[in-house]
Amino acid sequence: MNYFGLAPLARHLQTTRRSFLIGATAIGSSLVVGFSAEADVAPAAAKPVANPFVGYVQIAPDDTVTIFSSQMDMGQGIYHGIATLVQEELDADWVKVSVIGGFGNTALYGNVPFGGKIQMTGGSSGTASSWERYRRAGATARAMLIAAAAERWNVPIGEIKAQNGTVSHASGKSTTYGALAASAASGPVPADVVLKEPSEWKYIGNEALPRYDSAPKSSGRQQYTIDLREPDMLTAVMIHPPLFGATLKSFDASKARAMKGIVDVVSTPRGVAVVGTGMWEVMQAREAVTVEWEDDKAEKRSSREIAAEYRAAADKGGEAVAANVGDVDAAFAKAAKVIEASYEFPYLAHAPLEPINAAVRMNADGTLEVWGGHQMPDAYQAVAAKVAGIAPDKVILRVMKTGGGFGRRASVDSDIIVEAVATAKAMGWTAPVKVQWTREDDMRAGRYRPAFAHKMKAALDDSGNLVALRDTLVGQSIAKDSFMEKSLVKNGVDVLSVEGMANQPYAIPNLRVDLTTTTSPVSVLWWRSVGSTHTAYALETFIDEIAYAVGKDPVEFRLAMLKDKPRHAAVLRLAAGKAGWSTPTPAGRFRGVAVAESFHSYVAQVAEISVDGSGRPKVHRVVCAVDCGVAVNPDQVRAQMEGGIGFGLGAILKSQITLDKGRIVEGNFDGYDVLRIDEMPSVEVHIVKTSAPPTGVGEPGVPPIGPAVANAMFKATGRRIRILPFANSENS
Amino acid sequence: MRITLNGQATDLDVDPAKPLLWILRDDLGLVGTKYGCGQALCGACTVLVDGQPVRACQTAIADIVGRSVVTIEGVSGKVAEVVQMTWTKLDVPQCGYCQSGQVVATIALLNANRKPTENDINDALSGNICRCNTYHRIRAAVHEAAKLLEA
Numbered sequence: 113m114n115y116f117g118l119a120p121l122a123r124h125l126q127t128t129r130r131s132f133l134i135g136a137t138a139i140g141s142s143l144v145v146g147f148s149a150e151a152d153v154a155p156a157a158a159k160p161v162a163n164p165f166v167g168y169v170q171i172a173p174d175d176t177v178t179i180f181s182s183q184m185d186m187g188q189g190i191y192h193g194i195a196t197l198v199q200e201e202l203d204a205d206w207v208k209v210s211v212i213g214g215f216g217n218t219a220l221y222g223n224v225p226f227g228g229k230i231q232m233t234g235g236s237s238g239t240a241s242s243w244e245r246y247r248r249a250g251a252t253a254r255a256m257l258i259a260a261a262a263e264r265w266n267v268p269i270g271e272i273k274a275q276n277g278t279v280s281h282a283s284g285k286s287t288t289y290g291a292l293a294a295s296a297a298s299g300p301v302p303a304d305v306v307l308k309e310p311s312e313w314k315y316i317g318n319e320a321l322p323r324y325d326s327a328p329k330s331s332g333r334q335q336y337t338i339d340l341r342e343p344d345m346l347t348a349v350m351i352h353p354p355l356f357g358a359t360l361k362s363f364d365a366s367k368a369r370a371m372k373g374i375v376d377v378v379s380t381p382r383g384v385a386v387v388g389t390g391m392w393e394v395m396q397a398r399e400a401v402t403v404e405w406e407d408d409k410a411e412k413r414s415s416r417e418i419a420a421e422y423r424a425a426a427d428k429g430g431e432a433v434a435a436n437v438g439d440v441d442a443a444f445a446k447a448a449k450v451i452e453a454s455y456e457f458p459y460l461a462h463a464p465l466e467p468i469n470a471a472v473r474m475n476a477d478g479t480l481e482v483w484g485g486h487q488m489p490d491a492y493q494a495v496a497a498k499v500a501g502i503a504p505d506k507v508i509l510r511v512m513k514t515g516g517g518f519g520r521r522a523s524v525d526s527d528i529i530v531e532a533v534a535t536a537k538a539m540g541w542t543a544p545v546k547v548q549w550t551r552e553d554d555m556r557a558g559r560y561r562p563a564f565a566h567k568m569k570a571a572l573d574d575s576g577n578l579v580a581l582r583d584t585l586v587g588q589s590i591a592k593d594s595f596m597e598k599s600l601v602k603n604g605v606d607v608l609s610v611e612g613m614a615n616q617p618y619a620i621p622n623l624r625v626d627l628t629t630t631t632s633p634v635s636v637l638w639w640r641s642v643g644s645t646h647t648a649y650a651l652e653t654f655i656d657e658i659a660y661a662v663g664k665d666p667v668e669f670r671l672a673m674l675k676d677k678p679r680h681a682a683v684l685r686l687a688a689g690k691a692g693w694s695t696p697t698p699a700g701r702f703r704g705v706a707v708a709e710s711f712h713s714y715v716a717q718v719a720e721i722s723v724d725g726s727g728r729p730k731v732h733r734v735v736c737a738v739d740c741g742v743a744v745n746p747d748q749v750r751a752q753m754e755g756g757i758g759f760g761l762g763a764i765l766k767s768q769i770t771l772d773k774g775r776i777v778e779g780n781f782d783g784y785d786v787l788r789i790d791e792m793p794s795v796e797v798h799i800v801k802t803s804a805p806p807t808g809v810g811e812p813g814v815p816p817i818g819p820a821v822a823n824a825m826f827k828a829t830g831r832r833i834r835i836l837p838f839a840n841s842e843n844s
Numbered sequence: 845m846r847i848t849l850n851g852q853a854t855d856l857d858v859d860p861a862k863p864l865l866w867i868l869r870d871d872l873g874l875v876g877t878k879y880g881c882g883q884a885l886c887g888a889c890t891v892l893v894d895g896q897p898v899r900a901c902q903t904a905i906a907d908i909v910g911r912s913v914v915t916i917e918g919v920s921g922k923v924a925e926v927v928q929m930t931w932t933k934l935d936v937p938q939c940g941y942c943q944s945g946q947v948v949a950t951i952a953l954l955n956a957n958r959k960p961t962e963n964d965i966n967d968a969l970s971g972n973i974c975r976c977n978t979y980h981r982i983r984a985a986v987h988e989a990a991k992l993l994e995a
């Protein structure tokens with residue numbers, strides 16, 4: 113399946129080389145290199161854009177190298193990845209390299225796998241999008257530095273070396289990149305540059321390259337949006353509607369206004385903002401505001417009712433068809449054996465450890481600065497401009513590193529941006545304002561992984577072959593009613609609802625996947641690995657169930673149906689082999705396996721568990737095999753697999769957001785339980801060596817862990833867990 | 845009200861009920877100590893009070909008058925150095941947001957116990973949530989730091 117249904121990656125990687133145009137410019141005495149992604153767009157330097165001084169790479173006279181990233185870093189390490197790509201070709205002094213977020217120029221920063229039309233971090237596409245672009249940026253800058261040195265020293269280009277931030281010639285002449293930056297910037301831009309061959313790589317694939325931001329992040333020095341302390345900046349907390357779909361009728365803030373440290377209480381399109389000098393002050397004052405809400409159209413159901421409705425809808429069959437291969441009805445009519453299973457998945461909160469926030473300041477020159485985890489800069493710039501009533505090119509985005517994200521900071525309605533800009537505007541732009549959600553706000557303000565139901569059915573022939581598979585899915589659409597609808601919803605099917613199932617990998621002659629899209633004011637969003645959070649669980653536990661039903665080994669059963677899927681098969685074999693799948697498990701331990709492709713990366717995992725006296729699993733060890741194309745930073749690939757496994761494991765074991773007459777029950781980490789260190793298994797990651805173009809790793813570690821553990825649970829207890837999380841009371 | 849903060853006598857004229865977390869962050873500008881839950885459920889705000897790990901979000905300033913508070917900005921000494929070096933060497937952080945709390949809690953653990961077992965680590969750190977789930981590396985880094993301190 114394509115990234116979000118947009119242009120296929122492979123085609124892009126073939127054409128990007130030809131269609132890149134190069135631009136370079138001098139800013140002061142710095143060299144700035146940028147490209148435009150489309151051949152019909154003028155080079156960045158020549159085009160008047162919101163931020164003409166933003167390119168890809170800037171080399172300053174003091175030898176510092178600043179890379180402008182098209183991707184935001186929420187911890188997945190893409191800044192490090194992009195720095196590695198630039199460094200591979202530029203060969204600067206690594207300790208002088210830093211990365212900041214670029215914005216305001218879709219031609220420069222458009223996400224390549226998304227067709228270059230939107231700047232967005234998502235779909236685990238950051239490395240794929242950057243692979244050509246940032247290596248070429250580094251190579252172009254280096255070529256221009258060498259050309260400048262050749263001219264200055266009057267020696268042939270071919271005799272000049274440039275490495276580790278220094279340009280040198282055999283005659284003994286030597287100078288730094290920074291010293292050449294100004295003259296390089298005024299020289300001609302090479303029409304094309306030759307990138308290094310893989311055999312020449314020093315940084316790509318280098319295990320020893322230290323992540324450039326580990327030290328500040330180990331000493332409390334990394335700055336996040338919550339840490340902003342601009343002069344006179346005020347802090348605000350929101351009062352959101354208590355029910356989804358409720359709207360503000362009126363509020364009385366007279367008591368709150370009189371409290372110490374409170375500056376103002378204002379209404380915004382998304383609720384009431386309590387503004388003051390500090391977080392403690394505004395949190396207390398918030399309790400003193402009384403609000404009346406209009407809740408006629410609000411969601412008032414409870415989770416149990418919603419689940420019952422989903423079950424009934426699943427029994428009826430889906431309203432829209434996502435996949436239809438062969439003749440499923442005929443195959444079921446002839447089946448020797450039919451197996452059925454229904455699954456229920458709860459809403460899930462992303463709960464990044466830094467709760468959602470943004471800060472704004474209207475400057476004297478009419479520009480509006482907006483700080484935050486800008487995962488969709490184009491959209492946020494446009495929305496900020498609209499709410500402020502100014503032109504988009506007056507909005508300066510300050511892209512902050514964030515304390516996690518997991519999808520939450522790419523909000524299709526720009527929720528926190530609207531709140532921050534509207535609050536500052538309602539105060540007449542009298543002060544810079546930071547809107548900071550509390551943990552409770554974060555848990556209860558929506559944008560959840562949608563709840564889903566699956567009803568699966570398999571037809572087997574006499575010899576135990578899987579001849580037909582049906583799945584009916586029921587759940588809310590993420591893309592519907594958003595600006596993404598046109599590209600993501602096809603024939604009534606949101607590709608994000610069915611990804612991982614409609615394109616399931618097994619050779620099954622008859623397949624039908626259909627979908628009923630439900631609606632609710634409860635807002636939903638992509639949550640690390642999106643549709644595959646539930647489709648991989650349903651598919652991979654069901655396939656396992658069928659394997660046991662026909663008396664086949666779960667690995668062999670899968671491999672027999674993966675003959676045309678060499679990358680799935682290879683990671684499955686690798687994980688099984690490294691986990692000792694065919695050897696006996698230690699006493700009291702049980703193994704389960706799962707494999708899934710998501711975002712063009714292939715991951716298989718074998719989980720080894722034991723079960724305690726009260727029937728709860730303990731996951732001891734996970735062996736993970738991943739094929740993500742070229743591993744730009746192998747250690748970061750490993751880190752993302754480890755993190756994805758923990759993230760997915762916590763969710764399937766313990767996490768759920770539930771509604772009680774429309775109200776969200778869970779408010780903090782007591783109700784919304786997440787994985788903790790004592791529950792983290794030891795993880796072994798094996799990376800497939802390949803020359804395939806790089807794909808993502810931020811999300812693909814998540815999908816297989818749930819079904820791998822559930823399959824091990826079956827081995828241990830004979831029970832199939834079909835209502836998630838495992839801790840759901842209906843399982844006990 | 846006076847406390848010793850990172851070695852310096854510090855006088856505070858604030859609401860006695862105000863949590864240490866917001867005094868550090870909003871009044872004193874020491875933003876290395878993080879807010880994650882406000883309810884002593886996540887450990888992001890862990891600081892040392894007289895050497896013991898404490899959740900600053902649930903510590904009213906009135907309750908620690910006269911005591912010595914050390915935040916991530918003020919940790920020092922051999923154990924702190926080794927822990928931070930190990931964290932960097934193993935590239936533990938992902939987003940990094942929980943790591944002030946993890947590092948401070950680990951320093952407290954290793955100050956008290958130079959050879960922590962798996963269970964000791966679980967006991968000391970299970971109150972510190974990492975939503976990026978860097979737990980695997982945190983565990984490895986604690987063991988590595990303990991090994992280096994022994995040498």
Ligand code: FES
Pocket residue numbers: 878879880881882883884885886887888889890899900901902
């Ligand atoms: S913020 Fe104090 S424990 Fe979470």
Ligand code: FES
Pocket residue numbers: 187465515516937938939940941942943973974975976977978
């Ligand atoms: S590193 Fe992100 S929360 Fe721990």
